[in-house]
Amino acid sequence: MYFYISMLNPFIKFIFLCLLLAQLFASCFPLFNRERGLQPVEFIISEKSPFTKEDYFKLTIDSLNNYLYIKLKTTEALSDFQFPKDKNGNPLTGTAFNFVFSAKGKTIEGASLCRPNLNNTYFGYNKWLSNTISYSSDTLDLKEKQMIEFKIPFYAFHKLKYGQQELELHCSQAVFCSGTKFGTAVIDTARADTSTIYIRNYVPSSLLSFKVKFKINIPPIYKTKLYGYGIQLRNDSVYSPAGMDNTIWNSSYPDVYWTINFPGEDFYCSSDYQKSTDHYDSKDTFYLYHYTPNDSIAIGVWDHDNLSRDDYISFSSFSLNQFHQNKLARFAFDNVKEFRLKVDRQGFINK
Numbered sequence: 001m002y003f004y005i006s007m008l009n010p011f012i013k014f015i016f017l018c019l020l021l022a023q024l025f026a027s028c029f030p031l032f033n034r035e036r037g038l039q040p041v042e043f044i045i046s047e048k049s050p051f052t053k054e055d056y057f058k059l060t061i062d063s064l065n066n067y068l069y070i071k072l073k074t075t076e077a078l079s080d081f082q083f084p085k086d087k088n089g090n091p092l093t094g095t096a097f098n099f100v101f102s103a104k105g106k107t108i109e110g111a112s113l114c115r116p117n118l119n120n121t122y123f124g125y126n127k128w129l130s131n132t133i134s135y136s137s138d139t140l141d142l143k144e145k146q147m148i149e150f151k152i153p154f155y156a157f158h159k160l161k162y163g164q165q166e167l168e169l170h171c172s173q174a175v176f177c178s179g180t181k182f183g184t185a186v187i188d189t190a191r192a193d194t195s196t197i198y199i200r201n202y203v204p205s206s207l208l209s210f211k212v213k214f215k216i217n218i219p220p221i222y223k224t225k226l227y228g229y230g231i232q233l234r235n236d237s238v239y240s241p242a243g244m245d246n247t248i249w250n251s252s253y254p255d256v257y258w259t260i261n262f263p264g265e266d267f268y269c270s271s272d273y274q275k276s277t278d279h280y281d282s283k284d285t286f287y288l289y290h291y292t293p294n295d296s297i298a299i300g301v302w303d304h305d306n307l308s309r310d311d312y313i314s315f316s317s318f319s320l321n322q323f324h325q326n327k328l329a330r331f332a333f334d335n336v337k338e339f340r341l342k343v344d345r346q347g348f349i350n351k
Helices: 002-006 010-028 076-080
Strands: 044-046 057-064 067-074 097-101 134-136 146-153 165-170 175-177 180-188 193-199 201-205 209-218 224-232 256-261 267-272 282-289 296-303 311-319 329-335 336-348
Touching: 057 165, 057 209, 224 256, 256 282, 296 336
Parallel strands: none
Antiparallel strands: 044 209, 057 067, 067 146, 097 134, 097 165, 165 209, 175 201, 180 193, 224 282, 224 336, 256 267, 256 296, 296 311, 329 336
C-alpha cells in the first residue's frame, strides 16, 4: 500500500491522503456524521382526531443555531385510510396541511415584519409572518410518500419570554381533492372552439389532525429600528448604473430597492423599489429582531426586474456596533456611493 501511494503524482498523493484522513476522522467521531448537527426536541402527542392514527405520520422537531426545524413525513400506513370520494366514486387523496404554533392555549402572534409584495417569502411558500406563526404546505397526493419541512428563526417568538417555554404545534387539513390535476374540455360556443383546462375535484373535509407539545429555550431577543434615508449609486468610470434596464418607456437606470439579510445570508426583509434611478430617496423603517446587541446584518442593493432575476448592485455585511445610537450614518460599499442609515437600539425585549 505504501509503495503504491509513493508512486503517485505528488498532488494526487496529497488528495488521496486527505481522503483517507477524512474517512478515519469520521469513523472515530460519529457525532460529525449527524445531519447538520441538529439537536432533537422531545415532544408528546397531546391530541389527535379520531381518524388519525399515530403511525400515519413521522414527525421530527429539531433545533440548531437559533432555528426550529420541523419535518413531517407520511408513511405507508396511510394507504389504509378511507379517503373521501368524488361524485364518480374516485378517492380524493390530495390535501394540504396547515401548521399553527400556540403557547398557553393562545396562538402565538407573529413578528409583524414589514415586506412588500416582492418574490421573497418567509418559508418559501408561505406569506411573511404577520398575525400568527404558521405554515401551509402545498397540495400533496397522500397515495405517495410525502415530506413537509420548514424552519423558523427563534426571533419570530419574540413575544414569548426568555427561558424555557412550552409550545404546542397543531397540524390539520380542511379539504380533500384529486391527487393530481386532470384535463377537462371547455367549449367556447361563440368562437366554436374547444380548449382543455386542468382542475381537481374538491370536497370540504377535515379528518386528519393532531397536536404535539414540546419545550424549547427562547433566547434573549433584542429589537432595533433601522431607518433608511436613501441611497446614491456610483456613477463613474468604475461603475455606471446607466443601461442596466432596457425599456422604451423609462430611462435605462435601474429600479432600485434594498434588502436586509439576518442571520447570515437568510433574507429578512426588503424595501419597495423606486423606478429608473441612481438616487433612491424613499424613506424606509424596518424592525430588526436579533439575539445580541452587536449582531451583524447584511445589506443588499438590487435592480428589480419583472421578467428575469433581479440584478445585483451591491452587498456587504455590517455589525450593528458600527452605528451610533440615533445618529445618521453615511457610508459607502461596493457600487453604492452613499447609503444613509440611522439605528435606534431598543434593547432586550422579552425579559
